[in-house]
Amino acid sequence: xSHLPGVRQARKQKTRQALLDAALxxxxxxxxSSLGLRxxxxxxxxxxxxxxxxxxxxxxxxxxxxxxxxxSLHPMIRTTVSTIGDGEERIAxxxxxxxxxxxxxxxxxxxxxRERHGGVRPVREAIHGQLGLxxxxxxxxxxxxxxxAGWSRExxxxxxxxxxxxxxxxxxLLLEGAREWERVSRVAxxxxxxxxxxxxxxxxxxxxxx
Amino acid sequence: xSHLPGVRQARKQKTRQALLDAALxxxxxxxxSSLGLRxxxxxxxxxxxxxxxxxxxxxxxxxxxxxxxxxSLHPMIRTTVSTIGDGEERIAxxxxxxxxxxxxxxxxxxxxxRERHGGVRPVREAIHGQLGLxxxxxxxxxxxxxxxAGWSRExxxxxxxxxxxxxxxxxxLLLEGAREWERVSRVAxxxxxxxxxxxxxxxxxxxxxx
DNA sequence: CCGTACGGAGAACAGTTGTTGACTGCATGG
DNA sequence: CCATGCAGTCAACAACTGTTCTCCGTACGG
Numbered sequence: 436x437s438h439l440p441g442v443r444q445a446r447k448q449k450t451r452q453a454l455l456d457a458a459l460x461x462x463x464x465x466x467x468s469s470l471g472l473r474x475x476x477x478x479x480x481x482x483x484x485x486x487x488x489x490x491x492x493x494x495x496x497x498x499x500x501x502x503x504x505x506x507s508l509h510p511m512i513r514t515t516v517s518t519i520g521d522g523e524e525r526i527a528x529x530x531x532x533x534x535x536x537x538x539x540x541x542x543x544x545x546x547x548x549r550e551r552h553g554g555v556r557p558v559r560e561a562i563h564g565q566l567g568l569x570x571x572x573x574x575x576x577x578x579x580x581x582x583x584a585g586w587s588r589e590x591x592x593x594x595x596x597x598x599x600x601x602x603x604x605x606x607x608l609l610l611e612g613a614r615e616w617e618r619v620s621r622v623a624x625x626x627x628x629x630x631x632x633x634x635x636x637x638x639x640x641x642x643x644x645x
Numbered sequence: 646x647s648h649l650p651g652v653r654q655a656r657k658q659k660t661r662q663a664l665l666d667a668a669l670x671x672x673x674x675x676x677x678s679s680l681g682l683r684x685x686x687x688x689x690x691x692x693x694x695x696x697x698x699x700x701x702x703x704x705x706x707x708x709x710x711x712x713x714x715x716x717s718l719h720p721m722i723r724t725t726v727s728t729i730g731d732g733e734e735r736i737a738x739x740x741x742x743x744x745x746x747x748x749x750x751x752x753x754x755x756x757x758x759r760e761r762h763g764g765v766r767p768v769r770e771a772i773h774g775q776l777g778l779x780x781x782x783x784x785x786x787x788x789x790x791x792x793x794a795g796w797s798r799e800x801x802x803x804x805x806x807x808x809x810x811x812x813x814x815x816x817x818l819l820l821e822g823a824r825e826w827e828r829v830s831r832v833a834x835x836x837x838x839x840x841x842x843x844x845x846x847x848x849x850x851x852x853x854x855x
Numbered sequence: 856c857c858g859t860a861c862g863g864a865g866a867a868c869a870g871t872t873g874t875t876g877a878c879t880g881c882a883t884g885g
Numbered sequence: 886c887c888a889t890g891c892a893g894t895c896a897a898c899a900a901c902t903g904t905t906c907t908c909c910g911t912a913c914g915g
Binding site: 462464465466467468469548549551552553554555559563589590593594596597600601604607611622625626628629630631632633634635636637639640 | 672674675676677678679758759761762763764769773799800803804806807810811814817821832835836838839840841842843844845846847849850
Binding site for chain 2: 902903904905906911912913
Protein backbone atom coordinates (compact mmCIF):
# COMPACT_ATOMS: atom_id res chain seq x y z
CA UNK A 436 0.00 0.00 0.00
CA SER A 437 2.25 2.78 1.27
CA HIS A 438 6.03 2.68 1.33
CA LEU A 439 7.51 3.26 4.73
CA PRO A 440 9.49 6.47 4.14
CA GLY A 441 7.36 8.00 1.41
CA VAL A 442 8.98 11.38 0.92
CA ARG A 443 5.80 12.42 -0.86
CA GLN A 444 3.29 11.39 1.75
CA ALA A 445 5.50 12.69 4.53
CA ARG A 446 5.44 16.19 3.02
CA LYS A 447 1.69 15.96 2.59
CA GLN A 448 0.99 15.02 6.17
CA LYS A 449 3.37 17.71 7.28
CA THR A 450 1.37 20.51 5.70
CA ARG A 451 -1.82 18.77 6.73
CA GLN A 452 -0.61 18.98 10.29
CA ALA A 453 0.32 22.61 9.72
CA LEU A 454 -3.29 23.26 8.72
CA LEU A 455 -4.61 21.51 11.82
CA ASP A 456 -2.21 23.40 14.07
CA ALA A 457 -3.01 26.75 12.49
CA ALA A 458 -6.74 26.14 12.78
CA LEU A 459 -6.44 25.09 16.41
CA UNK A 460 -4.56 28.24 17.24
CA UNK A 461 -7.03 30.48 15.44
CA UNK A 462 -9.87 28.74 17.25
CA UNK A 463 -8.74 30.03 20.59
CA UNK A 464 -10.52 33.30 19.89
CA UNK A 465 -13.52 32.23 17.80
CA UNK A 466 -15.80 29.34 16.90
CA UNK A 467 -15.34 26.86 14.11
CA SER A 468 -18.37 28.13 12.20
CA SER A 469 -16.64 31.49 11.74
CA LEU A 470 -13.27 30.07 10.79
CA GLY A 471 -12.40 30.89 7.19
CA LEU A 472 -10.55 28.70 4.74
CA ARG A 473 -8.25 31.51 3.67
CA UNK A 474 -7.64 32.44 7.26
CA UNK A 475 -6.33 28.96 7.96
CA UNK A 476 -4.15 28.67 4.88
CA UNK A 477 -2.71 32.12 5.53
CA UNK A 478 -1.76 31.11 9.08
CA UNK A 479 -0.36 27.82 7.82
CA UNK A 480 1.74 29.52 5.17
CA UNK A 481 0.28 27.88 2.07
CA UNK A 482 -1.92 29.00 -0.80
CA UNK A 483 -5.70 28.95 -0.23
CA UNK A 484 -6.25 26.50 -3.05
CA UNK A 485 -3.90 23.95 -1.55
CA UNK A 486 -6.39 23.53 1.28
CA UNK A 487 -8.55 21.33 -0.94
CA UNK A 488 -5.75 18.79 -1.29
CA UNK A 489 -6.29 17.90 2.38
CA UNK A 490 -9.87 18.72 3.36
CA UNK A 491 -13.07 19.24 1.48
CA UNK A 492 -14.12 22.11 3.73
CA UNK A 493 -13.49 23.70 7.11
CA UNK A 494 -16.17 21.44 8.56
CA UNK A 495 -14.14 18.50 7.38
CA UNK A 496 -11.04 19.87 9.06
CA UNK A 497 -13.08 20.27 12.22
CA UNK A 498 -14.00 16.61 12.25
CA UNK A 499 -10.33 15.73 11.82
CA UNK A 500 -9.54 17.97 14.79
CA UNK A 501 -11.99 16.02 16.92
CA UNK A 502 -10.14 12.84 16.11
CA UNK A 503 -6.81 14.47 16.95
CA UNK A 504 -8.08 15.94 20.21
CA UNK A 505 -10.04 12.99 21.54
CA UNK A 506 -8.83 9.91 19.70
CA SER A 507 -5.61 9.50 21.60
CA LEU A 508 -7.29 9.94 24.96
CA HIS A 509 -8.85 6.50 25.29
CA PRO A 510 -5.85 4.63 26.70
CA MET A 511 -5.31 7.38 29.27
CA ILE A 512 -8.92 7.21 30.39
CA ARG A 513 -8.80 3.46 30.65
CA THR A 514 -5.67 3.27 32.77
CA THR A 515 -6.84 6.10 35.01
CA VAL A 516 -10.30 4.85 35.71
CA SER A 517 -9.26 1.27 36.21
CA THR A 518 -6.91 2.19 39.07
CA ILE A 519 -7.29 -0.11 42.02
CA GLY A 520 -7.55 1.32 45.49
CA ASP A 521 -10.15 3.24 47.44
CA GLY A 522 -12.33 5.96 45.94
CA GLU A 523 -10.07 8.75 47.10
CA GLU A 524 -7.15 7.28 45.19
CA ARG A 525 -9.20 7.16 42.00
CA ILE A 526 -10.50 10.68 42.47
CA ALA A 527 -6.99 12.03 42.91
CA UNK A 528 -5.87 10.21 39.77
CA UNK A 529 -8.78 11.54 37.77
CA UNK A 530 -8.18 15.12 38.89
CA UNK A 531 -4.50 14.79 38.05
CA UNK A 532 -5.40 13.46 34.63
CA UNK A 533 -7.66 16.43 33.93
CA UNK A 534 -5.31 19.11 35.23
CA UNK A 535 -2.38 17.58 33.42
CA UNK A 536 -4.23 17.27 30.16
CA UNK A 537 -5.60 20.81 30.25
CA UNK A 538 -2.12 22.03 30.99
CA UNK A 539 -0.52 20.02 28.20
CA UNK A 540 -3.14 20.51 25.47
CA UNK A 541 -5.17 23.61 26.31
CA UNK A 542 -6.11 24.33 22.69
CA UNK A 543 -7.47 20.82 22.21
CA UNK A 544 -9.54 21.04 25.37
CA UNK A 545 -10.90 24.44 24.42
CA UNK A 546 -11.82 23.19 20.98
CA UNK A 547 -13.73 20.20 22.32
CA UNK A 548 -15.65 22.04 25.03
CA ARG A 549 -16.48 24.85 22.62
CA GLU A 550 -17.59 22.78 19.66
CA ARG A 551 -19.39 20.18 21.75
CA HIS A 552 -22.46 22.40 21.56
CA GLY A 553 -21.18 24.50 18.66
CA GLY A 554 -22.80 25.50 15.42
CA VAL A 555 -21.36 22.82 13.14
CA ARG A 556 -23.48 19.68 13.15
CA PRO A 557 -20.93 17.06 11.91
CA VAL A 558 -18.35 18.23 14.43
CA ARG A 559 -20.90 18.12 17.24
CA GLU A 560 -21.79 14.58 16.27
CA ALA A 561 -18.16 13.49 16.10
CA ILE A 562 -17.53 14.84 19.60
CA HIS A 563 -20.71 13.26 20.88
CA GLY A 564 -19.60 9.95 19.44
CA GLN A 565 -16.21 10.09 21.11
CA LEU A 566 -17.74 11.09 24.44
CA GLY A 567 -20.13 8.18 24.12
CA LEU A 568 -17.13 5.88 23.82
CA UNK A 569 -15.58 7.46 26.89
CA UNK A 570 -18.81 6.97 28.81
CA UNK A 571 -18.94 3.32 27.82
CA UNK A 572 -15.34 2.80 28.90
CA UNK A 573 -15.92 4.46 32.25
CA UNK A 574 -19.09 2.43 32.70
CA UNK A 575 -17.20 -0.77 32.02
CA UNK A 576 -14.65 0.09 34.68
CA UNK A 577 -17.33 1.08 37.17
CA UNK A 578 -19.24 -2.13 36.56
CA UNK A 579 -16.18 -4.11 37.61
CA UNK A 580 -16.30 -2.65 41.13
CA UNK A 581 -17.90 -4.54 43.96
CA UNK A 582 -20.21 -1.59 44.70
CA UNK A 583 -21.86 -2.04 41.32
CA ALA A 584 -23.29 -5.44 42.18
CA GLY A 585 -27.00 -5.44 41.52
CA TRP A 586 -26.87 -2.34 39.32
CA SER A 587 -28.70 -2.27 36.01
CA ARG A 588 -26.72 -1.52 32.86
CA GLU A 589 -28.64 1.70 32.36
CA UNK A 590 -27.87 2.95 35.85
CA UNK A 591 -24.16 2.26 35.47
CA UNK A 592 -24.27 4.28 32.26
CA UNK A 593 -26.07 7.18 33.90
CA UNK A 594 -23.42 7.19 36.59
CA UNK A 595 -20.64 7.13 34.03
CA UNK A 596 -22.30 9.99 32.16
CA UNK A 597 -22.33 11.99 35.39
CA UNK A 598 -18.61 11.46 35.79
CA UNK A 599 -17.76 12.27 32.18
CA UNK A 600 -19.80 15.47 32.19
CA UNK A 601 -18.21 16.49 35.44
CA UNK A 602 -14.74 15.95 34.01
CA UNK A 603 -15.52 18.03 30.94
CA UNK A 604 -17.04 20.81 32.98
CA UNK A 605 -14.02 20.84 35.23
CA UNK A 606 -11.67 20.97 32.26
CA UNK A 607 -13.55 23.98 30.91
CA LEU A 608 -13.39 25.77 34.25
CA LEU A 609 -9.68 25.10 34.47
CA LEU A 610 -9.23 26.67 31.04
CA GLU A 611 -11.04 29.89 31.83
CA GLY A 612 -9.68 30.52 35.29
CA ALA A 613 -6.15 29.24 35.03
CA ARG A 614 -5.17 31.08 38.20
CA GLU A 615 -7.83 29.30 40.25
CA TRP A 616 -6.87 25.77 39.39
CA GLU A 617 -6.50 24.85 43.05
CA ARG A 618 -10.00 25.91 44.02
CA VAL A 619 -11.52 24.42 40.88
CA SER A 620 -9.89 21.04 41.34
CA ARG A 621 -10.76 20.99 45.02
CA VAL A 622 -14.44 21.57 44.21
CA ALA A 623 -14.32 18.94 41.47
CA UNK A 624 -12.82 16.42 43.88
CA UNK A 625 -15.61 17.04 46.37
CA UNK A 626 -18.22 16.67 43.67
CA UNK A 627 -16.74 13.33 42.66
CA UNK A 628 -16.68 12.31 46.29
CA UNK A 629 -20.34 13.21 46.73
CA UNK A 630 -21.29 11.24 43.65
CA UNK A 631 -19.28 8.33 45.00
CA UNK A 632 -21.21 8.46 48.27
CA UNK A 633 -24.49 8.51 46.41
CA UNK A 634 -23.26 5.53 44.46
CA UNK A 635 -22.40 3.61 47.63
CA UNK A 636 -25.90 4.11 49.05
CA UNK A 637 -27.83 3.80 45.80
CA UNK A 638 -29.25 0.40 46.57
CA UNK A 639 -30.23 1.38 50.11
CA UNK A 640 -33.38 2.96 48.65
CA UNK A 641 -36.36 0.61 48.18
CA UNK A 642 -36.63 1.34 44.44
CA UNK A 643 -32.96 2.06 43.88
CA UNK A 644 -32.30 -0.63 41.34
CA UNK A 645 -35.73 -0.42 39.71
CA UNK B 646 -37.85 60.33 32.00
CA SER B 647 -39.89 58.34 29.48
CA HIS B 648 -43.53 58.99 28.66
CA LEU B 649 -45.75 56.02 29.11
CA PRO B 650 -47.02 55.46 25.56
CA GLY B 651 -44.03 56.83 23.64
CA VAL B 652 -44.95 56.12 20.03
CA ARG B 653 -41.33 56.73 19.21
CA GLN B 654 -39.73 54.44 21.76
CA ALA B 655 -42.32 51.77 21.12
CA ARG B 656 -41.35 51.61 17.44
CA LYS B 657 -37.70 51.49 18.40
CA GLN B 658 -38.08 48.60 20.79
CA LYS B 659 -40.19 46.85 18.20
CA THR B 660 -37.41 46.78 15.60
CA ARG B 661 -34.91 46.07 18.37
CA GLN B 662 -36.94 42.99 19.22
CA ALA B 663 -37.09 42.12 15.53
CA LEU B 664 -33.28 42.17 15.47
CA LEU B 665 -33.09 39.93 18.53
CA ASP B 666 -35.63 37.51 17.09
CA ALA B 667 -33.92 37.37 13.71
CA ALA B 668 -30.54 36.78 15.32
CA LEU B 669 -31.90 34.03 17.54
CA UNK B 670 -33.39 32.26 14.55
CA UNK B 671 -30.20 32.54 12.52
CA UNK B 672 -28.23 31.18 15.46
CA UNK B 673 -29.94 27.82 15.28
CA UNK B 674 -27.52 26.79 12.56
CA UNK B 675 -24.32 28.63 13.49
CA UNK B 676 -22.41 30.26 16.31
CA UNK B 677 -22.55 33.89 17.33
CA SER B 678 -18.99 34.56 16.25
CA SER B 679 -19.95 33.83 12.64
CA LEU B 680 -23.17 35.83 12.69
CA GLY B 681 -22.95 38.84 10.40
CA LEU B 682 -24.45 42.26 10.98
CA ARG B 683 -25.90 42.41 7.48
CA UNK B 684 -27.23 38.91 7.85
CA UNK B 685 -29.24 39.95 10.88
CA UNK B 686 -30.60 43.17 9.43
CA UNK B 687 -31.59 41.37 6.24
CA UNK B 688 -33.55 38.80 8.23
CA UNK B 689 -35.10 41.53 10.35
CA UNK B 690 -36.16 43.54 7.31
CA UNK B 691 -34.25 46.74 7.98
CA UNK B 692 -31.24 48.48 6.45
CA UNK B 693 -27.78 47.40 7.65
CA UNK B 694 -26.97 50.88 8.90
CA UNK B 695 -30.01 50.96 11.16
CA UNK B 696 -28.41 48.22 13.21
CA UNK B 697 -26.16 50.76 14.90
CA UNK B 698 -29.17 52.59 16.32
CA UNK B 699 -29.72 49.61 18.62
CA UNK B 700 -26.42 47.80 19.17
CA UNK B 701 -22.81 48.75 18.80
CA UNK B 702 -21.90 45.36 17.37
CA UNK B 703 -23.09 41.79 17.06
CA UNK B 704 -21.26 41.01 20.29
CA UNK B 705 -23.39 43.63 21.96
CA UNK B 706 -26.54 42.06 20.59
CA UNK B 707 -25.32 38.72 21.92
CA UNK B 708 -25.05 40.09 25.44
CA UNK B 709 -28.59 41.44 25.12
CA UNK B 710 -29.72 37.98 24.05
CA UNK B 711 -28.23 36.50 27.21
CA UNK B 712 -30.33 38.87 29.28
CA UNK B 713 -33.44 37.97 27.30
CA UNK B 714 -32.80 34.24 27.53
CA UNK B 715 -31.75 33.99 31.17
CA UNK B 716 -32.94 37.13 32.90
CA SER B 717 -36.57 36.13 33.17
CA LEU B 718 -35.71 32.69 34.49
CA HIS B 719 -34.85 33.59 38.06
CA PRO B 720 -38.38 33.62 39.52
CA MET B 721 -39.10 30.26 37.91
CA ILE B 722 -35.95 28.76 39.39
CA ARG B 723 -36.73 30.15 42.81
CA THR B 724 -40.27 28.84 43.01
CA THR B 725 -39.27 25.45 41.63
CA VAL B 726 -36.33 24.80 43.87
CA SER B 727 -38.07 26.04 47.00
CA THR B 728 -40.85 23.49 46.63
CA ILE B 729 -41.63 21.81 49.91
CA GLY B 730 -42.02 18.08 50.03
CA ASP B 731 -39.68 15.11 49.74
CA GLY B 732 -36.79 14.92 47.31
CA GLU B 733 -38.78 13.05 44.70
CA GLU B 734 -41.32 15.84 44.53
CA ARG B 735 -38.61 18.40 43.95
CA ILE B 736 -36.91 16.27 41.32
CA ALA B 737 -40.15 15.88 39.41
CA UNK B 738 -40.75 19.63 39.54
CA UNK B 739 -37.24 20.37 38.32
CA UNK B 740 -37.51 17.96 35.41
CA UNK B 741 -40.87 19.42 34.46
CA UNK B 742 -39.37 22.89 34.56
CA UNK B 743 -36.55 21.88 32.24
CA UNK B 744 -38.67 19.96 29.75
CA UNK B 745 -41.29 22.71 29.68
CA UNK B 746 -38.75 25.44 29.17
CA UNK B 747 -36.89 23.63 26.41
CA UNK B 748 -40.22 23.01 24.73
CA UNK B 749 -41.36 26.61 25.05
CA UNK B 750 -38.09 28.41 24.23
CA UNK B 751 -35.85 26.02 22.31
CA UNK B 752 -33.94 28.78 20.53
CA UNK B 753 -33.09 30.49 23.80
CA UNK B 754 -31.85 27.25 25.33
CA UNK B 755 -29.78 26.44 22.27
CA UNK B 756 -28.23 29.89 22.32
CA UNK B 757 -27.23 29.64 25.97
CA UNK B 758 -25.79 26.14 25.83
CA ARG B 759 -23.93 26.97 22.62
CA GLU B 760 -22.46 30.31 23.64
CA ARG B 761 -21.69 29.25 27.19
CA HIS B 762 -18.36 27.97 25.90
CA GLY B 763 -18.51 29.88 22.62
CA GLY B 764 -15.99 32.10 20.92
CA VAL B 765 -17.23 35.50 22.09
CA ARG B 766 -15.73 36.47 25.44
CA PRO B 767 -18.28 39.10 26.64
CA VAL B 768 -21.17 36.77 25.90
CA ARG B 769 -19.47 33.91 27.70
CA GLU B 770 -18.95 36.14 30.71
CA ALA B 771 -22.55 37.33 30.70
CA ILE B 772 -23.80 33.74 30.66
CA HIS B 773 -21.34 32.76 33.36
CA GLY B 774 -22.58 35.65 35.48
CA GLN B 775 -26.21 34.63 35.14
CA LEU B 776 -25.42 31.00 35.89
CA GLY B 777 -23.53 32.15 38.97
CA LEU B 778 -26.70 33.86 40.15
CA UNK B 779 -28.66 30.70 39.52
CA UNK B 780 -26.14 28.69 41.48
CA UNK B 781 -26.36 31.12 44.38
CA UNK B 782 -30.15 30.94 44.37
CA UNK B 783 -30.18 27.16 44.31
CA UNK B 784 -27.57 27.13 47.07
CA UNK B 785 -29.75 29.40 49.20
CA UNK B 786 -32.70 27.07 48.81
CA UNK B 787 -30.59 24.01 49.55
CA UNK B 788 -29.13 25.61 52.64
CA UNK B 789 -32.63 26.01 54.04
CA UNK B 790 -33.17 22.23 54.10
CA UNK B 791 -32.65 20.29 57.27
CA UNK B 792 -30.17 17.99 55.52
CA UNK B 793 -27.82 20.91 55.04
CA ALA B 794 -27.21 21.39 58.76
CA GLY B 795 -23.49 21.38 59.43
CA TRP B 796 -22.55 22.03 55.78
CA SER B 797 -19.98 24.65 54.92
CA ARG B 798 -20.96 27.44 52.54
CA GLU B 799 -18.49 26.22 49.99
CA UNK B 800 -19.90 22.70 50.01
CA UNK B 801 -23.45 23.94 49.54
CA UNK B 802 -22.22 25.91 46.53
CA UNK B 803 -20.43 22.92 45.05
CA UNK B 804 -23.66 20.94 45.40
CA UNK B 805 -25.68 23.70 43.78
CA UNK B 806 -23.16 23.87 40.94
CA UNK B 807 -23.61 20.14 40.41
CA UNK B 808 -27.36 20.60 40.10
CA UNK B 809 -27.13 23.62 37.79
CA UNK B 810 -24.67 21.89 35.47
CA UNK B 811 -26.86 18.82 35.39
CA UNK B 812 -29.88 20.89 34.45
CA UNK B 813 -28.03 22.61 31.63
CA UNK B 814 -26.65 19.37 30.31
CA UNK B 815 -30.09 17.83 30.39
CA UNK B 816 -31.56 20.80 28.55
CA UNK B 817 -28.95 20.42 25.85
CA LEU B 818 -29.64 16.70 25.48
CA LEU B 819 -33.36 17.39 25.22
CA LEU B 820 -32.67 19.85 22.41
CA GLU B 821 -30.63 17.46 20.30
CA GLY B 822 -32.68 14.32 20.72
CA ALA B 823 -36.19 15.68 20.89
CA ARG B 824 -37.62 12.24 20.21
CA GLU B 825 -35.88 10.73 23.23
CA TRP B 826 -37.16 13.16 25.84
CA GLU B 827 -38.56 10.34 27.94
CA ARG B 828 -35.28 8.49 28.24
CA VAL B 829 -33.29 11.67 28.76
CA SER B 830 -35.52 12.97 31.53
CA ARG B 831 -35.61 9.55 33.19
CA VAL B 832 -31.80 9.44 33.28
CA ALA B 833 -31.66 13.02 34.55
CA UNK B 834 -34.11 12.21 37.33
CA UNK B 835 -31.97 9.27 38.42
CA UNK B 836 -28.86 11.43 38.38
CA UNK B 837 -30.54 14.00 40.59
CA UNK B 838 -31.69 11.18 42.87
CA UNK B 839 -28.16 9.83 43.16
CA UNK B 840 -26.80 13.26 43.97
CA UNK B 841 -29.53 13.64 46.58
CA UNK B 842 -28.46 10.35 48.18
CA UNK B 843 -24.85 11.48 48.24
CA UNK B 844 -26.02 14.67 49.84
CA UNK B 845 -27.95 12.81 52.56
CA UNK B 846 -24.88 10.75 53.52
CA UNK B 847 -22.27 13.48 53.02
CA UNK B 848 -21.65 14.01 56.72
CA UNK B 849 -21.44 10.26 57.40
CA UNK B 850 -17.83 10.43 56.26
CA UNK B 851 -15.28 11.37 58.90
CA UNK B 852 -13.95 14.33 56.92
CA UNK B 853 -17.16 15.08 55.09
CA UNK B 854 -17.62 18.59 56.40
CA UNK B 855 -13.92 19.42 56.46
C1' DC C 856 -46.99 75.19 15.94
C1' DC C 857 -42.36 75.01 14.82
C1' DG C 858 -37.31 73.47 15.31
C1' DT C 859 -35.05 69.63 16.55
C1' DA C 860 -33.60 65.19 17.61
C1' DC C 861 -33.81 60.61 16.16
C1' DG C 862 -34.96 56.06 13.66
C1' DG C 863 -34.12 54.60 9.40
C1' DA C 864 -32.67 54.36 4.12
C1' DG C 865 -29.27 54.73 0.56
C1' DA C 866 -24.87 54.84 -1.69
C1' DA C 867 -20.30 54.02 -1.54
C1' DC C 868 -15.69 52.33 0.50
C1' DA C 869 -11.97 48.99 0.78
C1' DG C 870 -11.45 44.17 2.25
C1' DT C 871 -12.41 39.68 2.53
C1' DT C 872 -14.55 35.35 1.36
C1' DG C 873 -15.04 30.37 -1.21
C1' DT C 874 -14.24 28.25 -5.53
C1' DT C 875 -12.84 27.73 -10.44
C1' DG C 876 -9.31 26.66 -13.89
C1' DA C 877 -4.91 26.32 -15.83
C1' DC C 878 -0.23 25.91 -14.65
C1' DT C 879 4.54 24.15 -12.47
C1' DG C 880 7.85 21.12 -10.38
C1' DC C 881 9.14 16.98 -8.47
C1' DA C 882 8.75 12.30 -6.28
C1' DT C 883 7.03 7.99 -7.79
C1' DG C 884 6.53 3.49 -10.08
C1' DG C 885 7.18 0.80 -14.06
C1' DC D 886 15.21 6.73 -17.31
C1' DC D 887 11.08 8.45 -18.54
C1' DA D 888 6.02 9.29 -18.21
C1' DT D 889 2.52 9.85 -14.84
C1' DG D 890 0.33 11.74 -10.79
C1' DC D 891 -0.04 14.80 -7.32
C1' DA D 892 1.08 18.81 -3.88
C1' DG D 893 1.20 23.38 -4.40
C1' DT D 894 0.89 28.18 -6.81
C1' DC D 895 -1.26 31.96 -9.19
C1' DA D 896 -4.88 34.84 -11.13
C1' DA D 897 -9.43 35.81 -11.39
C1' DC D 898 -14.47 35.58 -10.29
C1' DA D 899 -18.70 37.22 -8.14
C1' DA D 900 -20.43 37.76 -3.75
C1' DC D 901 -20.32 39.32 0.60
C1' DT D 902 -18.62 41.85 4.78
C1' DG D 903 -18.42 46.13 8.46
C1' DT D 904 -18.39 50.97 8.54
C1' DT D 905 -18.75 55.90 7.14
C1' DC D 906 -21.33 59.83 5.55
C1' DT D 907 -25.33 61.92 3.75
C1' DC D 908 -29.93 62.37 3.54
C1' DC D 909 -35.22 61.85 4.70
C1' DG D 910 -39.53 61.82 7.38
C1' DT D 911 -41.70 62.25 11.51
C1' DA D 912 -42.77 62.06 16.51
C1' DC D 913 -41.31 64.90 20.25
C1' DG D 914 -40.75 69.05 23.57
C1' DG D 915 -41.13 73.69 24.30
